Amino acid sequence: xxxxxxxxxxxxxxxxxxxxxxxxxxxxxxxxxxxxxxxxxxxxxxxxxxxxxxxxxxxxxxxxxxxxxxxxxxxxxxxxxxxxxxxxxxxxxxxxxxxxxxxxxxxxxxxxxxxxxxx
Amino acid sequence: xxxxxxxxxxxxxxxxxxxxxxxxxxxxxxxxxxxxxxxxxxxxxxxxxxxxxxxxxxxxxxxxxxxxxxxxxxxxxxxxxxxxxxxxxxxxxxxxxxxxxxxxxxxxxxxxxxxxxxxxxxxxxxxxxxxxxxxxxxx
Numbered sequence: 001x002x003x004x005x006x007x008x009x010x011x012x013x014x015x016x017x018x019x020x021x022x023x024x025x026x027x028x029x030x031x032x033x034x035x036x037x038x039x040x041x042x043x044x045x046x047x048x049x050x051x052x053x054x055x056x057x058x059x060x061x062x063x064x065x066x067x068x069x070x071x072x073x074x075x076x077x078x079x080x081x082x083x084x085x086x087x088x089x090x091x092x093x094x095x096x097x098x099x100x101x102x103x104x105x106x107x108x109x110x111x112x113x114x115x116x117x118x119x
Numbered sequence: 120x121x122x123x124x125x126x127x128x129x130x131x132x133x134x135x136x137x138x139x140x141x142x143x144x145x146x147x148x149x150x151x152x153x154x155x156x157x158x159x160x161x162x163x164x165x166x167x168x169x170x171x172x173x174x175x176x177x178x179x180x181x182x183x184x185x186x187x188x189x190x191x192x193x194x195x196x197x198x199x200x201x202x203x204x205x206x207x208x209x210x211x212x213x214x215x216x217x218x219x220x221x222x223x224x225x226x227x228x229x230x231x232x233x234x235x236x237x238x239x240x241x242x243x244x245x246x247x248x249x250x251x252x253x254x255x256x257x258x
Contacts, residue, residue: 010246013215014222027226038171046175053179053219060215063208063253071212 013059018075018107022052025100032091044085051078051104058111065115072108072115079105145195150248154188154210157241161217164230176229180220186213187245200256207249207256214242214249 013019026048033041058071079101086094145151161184165177187210194206221238224230 010243010250013219019219023222023226026223030227042171042175046179049175049179049220049223052223053183053216056215056219057212060212061208062211063204067208067212 011059011062013056016055016059016107016111018104018111019052019055019059021100021104021107022048022055022075025097025104026052028093028100029091029097032093032097036089036091040085040089044082044089047078047082047085051075051082054078055108065119068115069112072112076105076108079108143195145192148191148195148248150210150245150252151188151191151195153241153245153248154184154191157217157238157245158184158188160238160241164224164234168224168229172227172229176220176224176227180217180224183213183216183220186210187217191249204253204256207253211246211249214246218242 026045029044029048033044036044054071054075058068058075061067061071083098083101086097091097161180165181168177190206190210190213194203194210197203197206218239221230221235225232225235
């Protein structure tokens with residue numbers, strides 16, 4: 001693994017727009033998921049939480065580019081899973097949630113591209 | 120086959136003083152002690168969570184917090200610098216995950232903002248210590 005030097009600082013992930021969007025979507029989904037069964041509700045919330053936590057993990061692993069990219073890709077994976085589950089459960093605001101998830105995906109791809117350019 | 124120890128080897132082994140052998144003790148690391156403190160606080164929060172959060176929030180936040188302490192100890196026990204840095208990096212990442220799950224706890228009103236701020240303070244302290252360890256290892 002390539003070690004990125006000159007990074008002796010604590011990186012903050014809370015300023016990331018993708019993270020903010022993921023957290024906002026999590027809180028917005030709370031209301032929409034009320035009508036669903038417990039299993040579906042828990043599954044979607046867990047995956048949505050994992051989107052946010054994977055973005056945080058990616059930002060946290062600041063010394064290794066590969067680790068960062070891996071966690072961003074994990075976040076991408078969870079966005080697809082959430083979208084599929086929302087579609088399957090026919091959630092009320094599916095269209096809006098889907099748009100938000102696409103935006104998050106675009107942002108994550110931007111972060112990955114940025115890391116690859118800086119290599 | 121058992122290796123025979125000759126007289127020279129024996130003499131050499133006898134000459135090794137106890138203080139020459141350095142065994143790294145991760146328990147003395149401030150970051151490790153703080154991570155245990157963080158785990159204690161998170162267990163208290165996790166026990167307060169409702170039953171339907173057992174496999175959602177509780178499971179994830181506990182795993183992430185245990186990860187911090189275990190990565191620090193595993194990294195410190197290794198012989199290779201690069202591996203140690205890698206473990207420090209993973210520990211920092213786990214800390215970030217803990218912070219993210221704490222944010223979600225606040226969203227769900229499971230913990231107060233003051234509680235979160237308190238844990239955030241510990242997390243930032245651990246992170247800064249980890250950054251210092253890495254800096255010392257790289258330089």
